[in-house]
Amino acid sequence: MASIKDVALRAGVSVATVSRALSGKGKVSAASREAVARAAKELGYVLSYNASSLASGRSRNIGIVVPTISRWYFANVLQGATQELNERGYDLTLYNTSGEQRHRDAVFQDLLMRQRLDAVITVTLKLTAPELHQLRAIGKPLVALGGLLPEVSTIRVDDFNIASLATEHLVSLGHTKIAFLGGADVFNVDFNLPAARLDGFEYALDQAEITVNPQWLLDADFTTAGAYQKVRSLLSNPRGRPTALLCASDEMAFGAIMAARDLGLSLPGDFSVIGIDGHELGELYGLTTIAQHPGAQGEAAVARIMELLGEDGYRDPPIPAPDQFFPTEFVLRTSTAPPAAG
Amino acid sequence: MASIKDVALRAGVSVATVSRALSGKGKVSAASREAVARAAKELGYVLSYNASSLASGRSRNIGIVVPTISRWYFANVLQGATQELNERGYDLTLYNTSGEQRHRDAVFQDLLMRQRLDAVITVTLKLTAPELHQLRAIGKPLVALGGLLPEVSTIRVDDFNIASLATEHLVSLGHTKIAFLGGADVFNVDFNLPAARLDGFEYALDQAEITVNPQWLLDADFTTAGAYQKVRSLLSNPRGRPTALLCASDEMAFGAIMAARDLGLSLPGDFSVIGIDGHELGELYGLTTIAQHPGAQGEAAVARIMELLGEDGYRDPPIPAPDQFFPTEFVLRTSTAPPAAG
DNA sequence: CTGAAAGCGCTTACAG
DNA sequence: CTGAAAGCGCTTACAG
Numbered sequence: 001m002a003s004i005k006d007v008a009l010r011a012g013v014s015v016a017t018v019s020r021a022l023s024g025k026g027k028v029s030a031a032s033r034e035a036v037a038r039a040a041k042e043l044g045y046v047l048s049y050n051a052s053s054l055a056s057g058r059s060r061n062i063g064i065v066v067p068t069i070s071r072w073y074f075a076n077v078l079q080g081a082t083q084e085l086n087e088r089g090y091d092l093t094l095y096n097t098s099g100e101q102r103h104r105d106a107v108f109q110d111l112l113m114r115q116r117l118d119a120v121i122t123v124t125l126k127l128t129a130p131e132l133h134q135l136r137a138i139g140k141p142l143v144a145l146g147g148l149l150p151e152v153s154t155i156r157v158d159d160f161n162i163a164s165l166a167t168e169h170l171v172s173l174g175h176t177k178i179a180f181l182g183g184a185d186v187f188n189v190d191f192n193l194p195a196a197r198l199d200g201f202e203y204a205l206d207q208a209e210i211t212v213n214p215q216w217l218l219d220a221d222f223t224t225a226g227a228y229q230k231v232r233s234l235l236s237n238p239r240g241r242p243t244a245l246l247c248a249s250d251e252m253a254f255g256a257i258m259a260a261r262d263l264g265l266s267l268p269g270d271f272s273v274i275g276i277d278g279h280e281l282g283e284l285y286g287l288t289t290i291a292q293h294p295g296a297q298g299e300a301a302v303a304r305i306m307e308l309l310g311e312d313g314y315r316d317p318p319i320p321a322p323d324q325f326f327p328t329e330f331v332l333r334t335s336t337a338p339p340a341a342g
Numbered sequence: 343m344a345s346i347k348d349v350a351l352r353a354g355v356s357v358a359t360v361s362r363a364l365s366g367k368g369k370v371s372a373a374s375r376e377a378v379a380r381a382a383k384e385l386g387y388v389l390s391y392n393a394s395s396l397a398s399g400r401s402r403n404i405g406i407v408v409p410t411i412s413r414w415y416f417a418n419v420l421q422g423a424t425q426e427l428n429e430r431g432y433d434l435t436l437y438n439t440s441g442e443q444r445h446r447d448a449v450f451q452d453l454l455m456r457q458r459l460d461a462v463i464t465v466t467l468k469l470t471a472p473e474l475h476q477l478r479a480i481g482k483p484l485v486a487l488g489g490l491l492p493e494v495s496t497i498r499v500d501d502f503n504i505a506s507l508a509t510e511h512l513v514s515l516g517h518t519k520i521a522f523l524g525g526a527d528v529f530n531v532d533f534n535l536p537a538a539r540l541d542g543f544e545y546a547l548d549q550a551e552i553t554v555n556p557q558w559l560l561d562a563d564f565t566t567a568g569a570y571q572k573v574r575s576l577l578s579n580p581r582g583r584p585t586a587l588l589c590a591s592d593e594m595a596f597g598a599i600m601a602a603r604d605l606g607l608s609l610p611g612d613f614s615v616i617g618i619d620g621h622e623l624g625e626l627y628g629l630t631t632i633a634q635h636p637g638a639q640g641e642a643a644v645a646r647i648m649e650l651l652g653e654d655g656y657r658d659p660p661i662p663a664p665d666q667f668f669p670t671e672f673v674l675r676t677s678t679a680p681p682a683a684g
Numbered sequence: 685c686t687g688a689a690a691g692c693g694c695t696t697a698c699a700g
Numbered sequence: 701c702t703g704a705a706a707g708c709g710c711t712t713a714c715a716g
Contacts, residue, residue, distance in 0.1 A: 069418075070421040115391065
């Protein structure tokens with residue numbers, strides 16, 4: 001592979017000039033710039049990022065830590081983040097904390113520390129105190145997508161507000177018998193949202209002076225199959241069932257719809273379902289939902305990182321790191337309607 | 343951050359000894375080893391991978407190039423690959439070729455070339471000749487998951503065989519009116535499988551002396567929604583419809599099942615569906631399928647890379663790079679049954 | 685605008 | 701088993 005020396009030799013300038021010409025930093029005459037560009041092209045020169053990073057302290061590489069990849073939300077966040085980063089000429093290094101504890105430890109104690117990263121994005125991770133300490137020790141910009149890192153710049157949706165809005169929708173249709181399907185803590189993820197979403201649900205019902213039936217506050221594991229089981233039981237209770245259900249994720253809402261159908265209920269006449277997420281499949285199910293656009297969240301996290309990095313790769317002093325609510329969108333489809341008369 | 347010099351100073355040895363002690367390469371006395379370990383720990387030393395890579399030529403970093411992330415197969419491949427890599431102390435750098443052409447160009451012309459990678463894994467990508475040339479020019483081990491890179495070590499499932507097995511299953515149940523739903527080329531992915539799977543389908547029918555109805559050879563875009571539309575049309579044809587369907591992916595099979603149900607057909611009595619993939623949701627749908635375990639494929643790709651790298655990070659001369667079929671598994675559920683009498 | 689040179693933090697023959 | 705030293709390929713004050 002051609003090195004910067006080869007380019008310098010061919011262009012008839014010093015390596016310093018090659019470096020300046022190629023990076024665009026510092027003054028270089030038009031003639032030199034051109035000669036360098038030509039030489040570099042002829043030699044197929046690509047700069048060594050290890051060397052560049054070592055010398056400059058900038059890696060053009062962002063780390064992202066997720067609790068799992070193979071779930072809708074996370075896969076879409078990654079999709080948005082990689083595209084945005086690759087477009088800006090940055091690499092993305094992916095860390096997955098799922099699986100055994102020692103893998104997770106390896107990520108925080110070793111992999112993240114290797115000084116190859118300019119910044120780190122964490123996605124809905126509930127970190128232990130030592131993990132947070134480690135992350136801070138890197139001394140690089142940090143963005144927490146999905147919130148949850150104290151004193152760290154965060155981007156997240158307003159879970160309380162989303163849940164109360166969804167609930168208000170059901171109330172406004174005339175429902176009073178409304179159930180809630182939240183999510184349990186899985187993957188060591190703080191889907192802490194469950195708490196906030198439950199609060200929003202209860203708040204909206206309270207505002208409407210509707211009493212919450214504690215039997216109708218359920219939990220599943222954020223999967224379609226898990227939700228299916230729970231909702232099937234819910235709807236089979238001979239002592240009466242709700243006419244509407246708010247699910248803390250669309251994937252769970254799909255399970256709820258399947259369960260209701262399998263029990264012979266007609267939707268939305270007998271049973272209304274609203275989700276939260278904006279999953280593509282929602283269209284096919286006719287699912288009313290509140291879309292949170294995770295791909296765009298991934299892009300926003302990258303944009304925030306770039307702000308924090310500034311033009312030269314760092315800000316001194318650092319700019320304040322805001323906490324930002326990401327906008328969501330109410331999507332009305334056919335899974336919600338007024339309850340059947342009677 | 344503490345550097346190797348600090349550790350050397352504190353341990354009372356040279357940096358060379360520190361390097362050897364920490365890497366485990368070369369002879370070091372037990373005493374030195376211990377002193378170094380203690381000093382490193384006390385200082386919270388973590389080695390700079392940029393420096394290490396520059397000096398040694400090894401990055402402990404594997405690149406993986408995918409055409410998209412937010413689809414079941416790819417998300418699961420990544421899930422398997424990251425876990426396996428993180429466990430071995432390797433970083434994974436993720437490149438996504440979806441989106442605009444210039445992003446894709448940036449990946450191949452720039453990002454992959456930066457000499458930060460020890461090896462590259464590509465996932466079901468149809469590469470152009472220049473792209474392939476670029477990849478080869480890196481001079482690093484290459485593994486193609488899903489096949490398709492000429493003269494490159496590949497790991498893939500046997501699409502022909504999978505499809506013919508699935509078809510034989512339907513035939514053995516007594517079906518003769520069998521349709522096939524393949525996938526169109528999306529994302530610039532060579533889901534070239536469609537061709538192989540179609541071949542397998544036709545072969546099996548031929549063996550059973552069943553004539554293929556060309557009207558029943560369909561194509562969708564590998565999505566549930568796309569399949570739903572196609573199958574709805576297929577089943578609504580007043581001139582008769584098939585009693586069974588082979589779908590080239592489980593996600594499409596879900597759409598097929600939904601379409602059949604929405605038309606009032608009873609499954610599997612009126613209509614049998616078999617998929618290919620092993621998607622988790624298949625259980626809920628009762629979908630008979632051929633599971634291909636993409637997470638395990640991701641792990642296998644990593645294992646292959648490690649073989650190619652050898653203990654020291656390279657093999658000289660390189661070991662031969664085999665082409666390997668990844669095992670799949672027939673999963674019988676309730677979506678397939680003999681056709682209703684008549 | 686340009687070049688010589690120091691330095692980034694490691695690894696690894698080489699000599700002992 | 702150990703250390704001094706060269707070298708990996710860049711970047712960036714510094715001096716001109």
